[in-house]
Amino acid sequence: MKSMVILGSTGSIGTQALDVARLRNFTVRALTSNSNIDLLEEQIREFKPEIAAVADESRAAELRTKVADTSTRVLGGEEGICAAAQLNADKVLNSIVGIAGLKPTLAAIEAGNDIALANKETLVAGGELVTSRAKEKGVSILPVDSEHSAIFQSLQGSPGKKSVKRLILTASGGPFFGRTRADLEDVTVEQALKHPNWSMGAKITIDSATMMNKGLELIEAAWLFDMPADKIDILVHRQSVVHSLVEYVDNSVIAQLGVPDMRVPIQYALTYPERYESPAKQLRLEEWKTLTFEQPDYDTFSCINLCRQAITKGGVYPAAANGANEAANKLFREGKIKFLDIADAVSGVLDSTEFLPCDSLENILLADSRAREKVHEMFGC
DSSP: OOEEEEETTTSHHHHHHHHHHHHHTOEEEEEEESSOHHHHHHHHHHHOOSEEEESSHHHHHHHHHHTTTSSOEEEEHHHHHHHHHTSOOSEEEEOOOSGGGHHHHHHHHHTTOOEEEOOTHHHHHHHHHHHHHHHHHTOOEEEOSHHHHHHHHHTTTOOOGGGEEEEEEEEOOGGGTTOOTGGGTTOOHHHHTOOSSOOOOHHHHHHHHHTHHHHHHHHHHHHHTTOOGGGEEEEEOTTOOEEEEEEETTSOEEEEEOOSOTHHHHHHHHHTTOOOOOSSOOOOGGGTOOOOOBOOOTTTSTHHHHHHHHHHHOTTHHHHHHHHHHHHHHHHHTTSSOTTHHHHHHHHHHHHOOOOOSOSHHHHHHHHHHHHHHHHHHHTO
16 A cells, blocks of 8 residues: 655645545545645545644644544644655655745655655756755656656656657646737736636646746756756647647657546556556547647747746746746735736846856745745835
């Protein structure tokens, strides 16, 4: 029986990971949440983890009282989350949203735990540091994002990096595909949260609307697969059936297809290299009839190339871009800035960032902090 830790168990990825745990009868050693203690209490009573951790320490105290009749030990704050990540387990699934997932990833690596990674910001902000630490510890990082899982699966049996011509990430295009910048001037938060294909958290759904998510995924792919940014392309594929592709030097293209259901890549990351039946619906291509592919509109959705620029510059530039996006995304969701201001925030931060190597947690967090301060300064809030 496999054992696992789920960081961010009350979010979209975390709850779907627990669907897989039920199906596969996994032992869940620890669960964590930012603040949703009501759902976390339900999960504790069902899965009986040794540890439950809540980032919000006051909510952790409340949860401690609620589950006092169980054997689960409740921890609070960042230290509690990292302690959960360091429990001995077959896999630590990190689905924490944002750069808050970076320290727990490093903690899991330090403990020698293999990681199923859904927290893309871990590699976006700290790719050099994280991959070097994982290599030192002999830790595997397995992708959970559907696009990176698709590339990982399409690389199985590859003779090596020299045989790969390019990686092709697919994008749904989000709710605003086909719109111009003028069309997006006054879009609302509610409109931006209406994703056509996937059910995700609010921050990630806004990232999909700006297509910043695809820029972040480009950076993540560069680190996961040790591939330069100029060998990673993006195609808009509205149906979200072809999850990504690998083109080889002989012009053969291998892709991974499936219905849009995150439980497939979650399960593969948790059970790799084995495959098992999943709760996802079977893909029947005759029901889809048409699959389409188009180039992104890089002028309207400028976040993609801003991320390409950041990874090309190297150092802490990706961390700065990520920090700017997290801050601006939150301000937009709070109604304090406009939709198009998000890309302007990332651009402004990249222009003002000075190079620092991405070889220490201190440099990464400094770049992140400065980026957030710059965004608030830009918009006066």
